[in-house]
Amino acid sequence: MSKTAYELEREANIARNRALLQQLDLKEAAVSLGAPSKSTSNAKTKAKPIQPAKKRKREDVEEVVPRRQSSRLKKSVPDVNESPEKKRKREQEEEERRLKEEEERAAAEERAKEARRPRHNDLDLVKLAPDSDSNELSQLTSTLHAICKEDHPKRVGGRDAFVYDDGDEKEEGEITSLKERLQGMKVVARAKVTQDRVYSAAYHPEVTKDIICFGDKHGQLGIWDARALPDEVSDEDEEVSPSGDAEGGKYWRLQMHWPATSKSSISCVKFDPINSHNASPDLLISFHSLTFLYQVFTSAYDCTIRSFSLTSGISRQVFSSDDILISSIDLPPAGHEMWIADALGGVTHLDLREHEPKGRWYGLSDQKIGCVSVNPVDPHLLLTASNNRSLKLWDVRKLQTLGGGAVSTLLTPPPSSPSGGKDKEHESSEYDNGQIEDFLKSKKGQGCLRGEWPHNKSVSSAYWDVRGRSIVSTSYDDTLRLWDVDPATLSRQSVIRTFKPFNKIRHNCQTGKWLTILRAQWTPNPDVYPHFTIGNMDHSLDIFSSKGDLLARLSDKQRITAVQAVTCSHPNVVERAASGNGSGRCVLWAPSDDS
Missing domain, CATH: 2.130.10.10 (YVTN repeat-like/Quinoprotein amine dehydrogenase)
Incomplete structure (x- = not known):
């Protein structure tokens, strides 16, 4: 199938632009237009940053603290025919549940604070x-x-x-x-x-x-x-890093x-x-x-x-x-x-x-x-x-x-009182x-x-x-x-x-x-x-x-x-x-x- 005049003109424009970019030494732009890239094997490049031998990522342990919830939304809908005894029992259970949640939340907050405090004990x-x-x-x-x-x-x-x-x-x-x-x-x-x-x-x-x-x-x-x-440490692709990039x-x-x-x-x-x-x-x-x-x-x-x-x-x-x-x-x-x-x-x-x-x-x-x-x-x-x-x-x-x-x-001993303290x-x-x-x-x-x-x-x-x-x-x-x-x-x-x-x-x-x-x-x-x-x-x-x-x-x-x-x-x-x-x-x- 023969190309139309528009297609022939478009290819000619691409060829001219490619040649112009190569003359201007704009290699990346030329490659984007389809020009083959020249070998850069002899080019002098900077060494890559040293690759860490250990790829573990430190994760901060965060204490999960119970979130506050609306007491109004948590209350059960009372039965219109509820007896006074059942009402007292229901209210007592709700109060106990609320107090328990408050204690758990306070304990979790205290553990989170403790985790953020300096450590004063011996550490191995x-x-x-x-x-x-x-x-x-x-x-x-x-x-x-x-x-x-x-x-x-x-x-x-x-x-x-x-x-x-x-x-x-x-x-x-x-x-x-x-x-x-x-x-x-x-x-x-x-x-x-x-x-x-x-x-x-x-x-x-x-x-x-x-x-x-x-x-x-x-x-x-x-x-x-x-x-x-x-x-010898391998990277994520099981390939050993080049010696120039590896850690010493x-x-x-x-x-x-x-x-x-x-x-x-x-x-x-x-x-x-x-x-x-x-x-x-x-x-x-x-x-x-x-x-x-x-x-x-x-x-x-x-x-x-x-x-x-x-x-x-x-x-x-x-x-x-x-x-x-x-x-x-x-x-x-x-x-x-x-x-x-x-x-x-x-x-x-x-x-x-x-x-x-x-x-x-x-x-x-x-x-x-x-x-x-x-x-x-x-x-x-x-x-x-x-x-x-x-x-x-x-x-x-x-x-x-x-x-x-x-x-x-x-040269003096530690200061002490007459009583030895x-x-x-x-x-x-x-x-x-x-x-x-x-x-x-x-x-x-x-x-x-x-x-x-x-x-x-x-x-x-x-x-x-x-x-x-x-x-x-x-x-x-x-x-x-x-x-x-x-x-x-x-x-x-x-x-x-x-x-x-x-x-x-x-x-x-x-x-x-x-x-x-x-x-x-x-x-x-x-x-x-x-x-x-x-x-x-x-x-x-x-x-x-x-x-x-x-x-x-x-x-x-x-x-x-x-x-x-x-x-x-x-x-x-x-x-x-x-x-x-x-x-x-x-x-x-x-x-x-x-x-």
């Missing part, structure tokens, strides 16, 4: 990881026991380590050598370690493995063995804080700086009558701090507050004390050697304190970073004389910001506030380096500030006259609502020239020296397409760093030959 691995099977928990236990075979106490650097005169060639050599080592780090493993946004991280000191703990927005602690050989290592997710909502975000993760089995027997017995070897502490927005034993797999509550949101914690190298910063502008001091630690609360600011840092060499020197735009250096030996209490040091005043003392201000103005309080530096906007973090002499702060004014405090100045008990940063670095810290706040984290390794890591809004991991030199800017545009907001580095291996983003995906950075 089965409760912490209800979605994991026995094989997964067995693998986790074996991994944790493997890293607990040797002692890993926190190491502290010397204050005079890596201190040189201006222009010293030895210092330039140290920086050059460190720069070459750090710039050789690449992405060697990726995994979706947590289900939600990463809020905090800590690197375990074991040198034979890369064990990193990540805390997320919904109270989940992800434990990642980044260089472990992953199990093995990870386990523990619901450390409850409920699993943003009310339980893990604000800080810290490994115990000592191994409890090296301490005296009295200290082992005093802490909840349980030997906790190799603990990891987590603080969360559910107003609790918990410790998780890597050997026993038991999580226990260390501290709880009724309604004060905990933003940061830190421990001195001896590990017997803890300092806690909160959203009310206070810090709490805990003596962990007590059977039931009770804190002394000091209102050091009129606004939220987002970060607290203990000097590793002189634990009585405390840094606080606050939303009131100030960084402050405190001498807590003076602070702890408030109320006539004795000065607490790392605990000092009630000590365990429950609170001093608000007004009392602190009055104390600082008094003769007794002179030298308590050793130094202060105002920022242009809120100070999001401030940390001591491993030597206890350098400080780095981050602020919403898009500036990193560096201090180098003379040890002779720190050894005095007077106010530091020239407490000002020696260097300022411009750095975009505008994370907004959906990203975790950027915090500069010092390397905990005392054997190497001091340096710190911080995420970059350009999706890179930046590493700076203690002088402010940019040592490395690690990135991989083909595999990293999100801001690496949370960072940490290995305490004992120089070329190791880890980072996490807003979706729970984490990255291990190391030399490419270690992959």
Whole structure:
């Protein structure tokens, strides 16, 4: 059958349009008109996001609460010929039924409220990881026991380590050598370690493995063995994912804080700086009558701090507050004390050697304190970073004389009364910001506030380096500030006259609502020239020296397409760093030959 003139003209128009689109390199439009697509096998494409090994979807268990119903509609229609006795019996049955329904509804509502409250009891691995099977928990236990075979106490650097005169060639050599080592780090493993946004991280000191703990927005602690050989996991179509898209290592997710909502975000993760089995027997017995070897502490927005034993797999509550949101914690190298910063502008001091630690609360600011840092060499020197735009250096030996209490040091036993009980005043003392201000103005309080530096906007973090002499702060004014405090100045008990940063670095810290706040984290390794890591809004991991030199800017545009907001580095291996983003995906950075 011959084609009509209209059909012939239509085909000619299609051919002309197809040729024109191909000339303009509009391939998709040409294909829609029927043009064959060219092979793109040689085209360079971006790597796909890593595919989670576990496809379980977390389902929130909702308590079914009986709905209210109209009492008028539920009433039965009375019989016009109903006798008074039957009427009384019917009304009595209706009243009993109503009361029973009210009791059931009240009980269901109470169970629903209880399910949303923080958990204060001890939790084992089965409760912490209800979605994991026995094989997964067995693998986790074996991994944790493997890293607990040797002692890993926190190491502290010397204050005079890596201190040189201006222009010293030895210092330039140290920086050059460190720069070459750090710039050789690449992405060697990726995994979706947590289900939600990463809020905090800590690197375990074991040198034979890369064990990193990540805390997320919904109270989940992800434990990642980044260089472990992953199990072969098939996708839903029973096809093994390509190696470039697959996850690296093995990870386990523990619901450390409850409920699993943003009310339980893990604000800080810290490994115990000592191994409890090296301490005296009295200290082992005093802490909840349980030997906790190799603990990891987590603080969360559910107003609790918990410790998780890597050997026993038991999580226990260390501290709880009724309604004060905990933003940061830190421990001195001896590990017997803890300092806690909160959203009310206070810090709490805990003596962990007590059977039931009770804190002394000091209102050091009129606004939220987002970060607290203990000097590793002189634990009585405390840094606080606050939303009131100030960084402050405190001498807590003076602070702890408030109320006539004795000065607490790392060497003194827990405070006790003559009768053998605990000092009630000590365990429950609170001093608000007004009392602190009055104390600082008094003769007794002179030298308590050793130094202060105002920022242009809120100070999001401030940390001591491993030597206890350098400080780095981050602020919403898009500036990193560096201090180098003379040890002779720190050894005095007077106010530091020239407490000002020696260097300022411009750095975009505008994370907004959906990203975790950027915090500069010092390397905990005392054997190497001091340096710190911080995420970059350009999706890179930046590493700076203690002088402010940019040592490395690690990135991989083909595999990293999100801001690496949370960072940490290995305490004992120089070329190791880890980072996490807003979706729970984490990255291990190391030399490419270690992959």
